[in-house]
Amino acid sequence: EAGVAQSPRYKIIEKRQSVAFWCNPISGHATLYWYQQILGQGPKLLIQFQNNGVVDDSQLPKDRFSAERLKGVDSTLKIQPAKLEDSAVYLCASSLGLVGEQYFGPGTRLTVT
Amino acid sequence: AQTVTQSQPEMSVQEAETVTLSCTYDTSESDYYLFWYKQPPSRQMILVIRQEAYKQQNATENRFSVNFQKAAKSFSLKISDSQLGDAAMYFCAYRSRFTSGTYKYIFGTGTRLKVLA
Numbered sequence: 001e002a003g004v005a006q007s008p009r010y011k012i013i014e015k016r017q018s019v020a021f022w023c024n025p026i027s028g029h030a031t032l033y034w035y036q037q038i039l040g041q042g043p044k045l046l047i048q049f050q051n052n053g054v055v056d057d058s059q060l061p062k063d064r065f066s067a068e069r070l071k072g073v074d075s076t077l078k079i080q081p082a083k084l085e086d087s088a089v090y091l092c093a094s095s096l097g098l099v100g101e102q103y104f105g106p107g108t109r110l111t112v113t
Numbered sequence: 114a115q116t117v118t119q120s121q122p123e124m125s126v127q128e129a130e131t132v133t134l135s136c137t138y139d140t141s142e143s144d145y146y147l148f149w150y151k152q153p154p155s156r157q158m159i160l161v162i163r164q165e166a167y168k169q170q171n172a173t174e175n176r177f178s179v180n181f182q183k184a185a186k187s188f189s190l191k192i193s194d195s196q197l198g199d200a201a202m203y204f205c206a207y208r209s210r211f212t213s214g215t216y217k218y219i220f221g222t223g224t225r226l227k228v229l230a
Contacts, residue, residue: 003157033218042117042204042220043158056216091158098216104158 002026004105006092012111018080021108025073025094031055033102034067034077035091043091049075050098082112115140117207119221126195127229133180134190134224136205143167144210147181149190152223153201161203164188166210192226200228 005024013019025032030051035043046065047057051072060067064083069075079086089109093102116139126132138147149161164172164181172179176196180189192199205221 040222042119042206042222044220045218048216048218093158099210101160101163102218106157 004092004094004103006090006105006108008108009106010109010111012113013082015084015112016081018078019082019110020079021077021090021092021110023075023077023092023094023105025075025092026103028096029094029100029103030072030097031095031100032069032075033091033093033095034075035093037089037091037107039088046077055098079110082110084112086110087112115142115207115209115217115219117205117219117221119205119224121224122222123225123227125227125229126192126199128195128197130195131191131193132195132226134192134203134205134226136188136190136221138186138188138205138207138219140186140207140209142209146208146210147179147188148206148208149177149179149188150204150206150220151199151201152204153198158204162190195228197228197230200226202226 032049034046037043046060047067048055049069067077089107091107092105095102118137145166147164151161152158162174176193178191202223204223207219
């Protein structure tokens with residue numbers, strides 16, 4: 001079966017610009033996660049969706065970050081405007097349900113200059 | 114608040130030998146899941162092994178096993194007969210159970226494992 005797809009794989013932007021990341025989860029997976037992984041740190045959960053509803057977004061910087069999962073399949077994570085400290089790998093993961101095993105995508109490496 | 118600590122930034126092991134990666138966590142919950150994830154260089158993160166807190170028996174997956182000490186809040190990963198393909202970053206992670214009402218996935222900072230030929 002196809003894995004979790006993410007695009008783009010790499011993105012370089014200047015601070016104050018906007019950027020969007022896309023994630024396509026494994027077919028049939030109801031739960032989708034976005035993580036931020038700063039170099040040298042473990043992944044930090046930003047937001048978790050169950051179908052098209054948000055389960056947890058307590059660590060999402062809502063003044064600049066937004067995410068949506070229209071129709072409960074693909075998801076987009078947006079940063080507007082970007083800051084230098086947003087440089088990180090953004091990982092998307094999906095699972096069958098809230099208690100299922102997470103499958104991770106390859107990530108998008110964002111560099112903010 | 115729950116925390117996960119991996120005190121070993123880097124470990125090395127000789128091929129075919131055994132290595133143990135340490136993880137401690139802090140929580141006030143009684144029911145939760147613990148995980149070890151592997152992140153090879155430039156490759157996707159994959160689940161290595163999981164442990165449910167209410168199960169006393171330590172989880173085992175082929176060459177990978179855990180030593181789960183609930184009272185001590187310790188969750189170490191043992192890799193037996195290490196292979197070159199085991200070289201990766203290993204992350205310990207905590208997740209509260211569904212019945213807690215909220216989900217919290219918390220990862221440690223990782224341990225880089227080097228396997229020497």
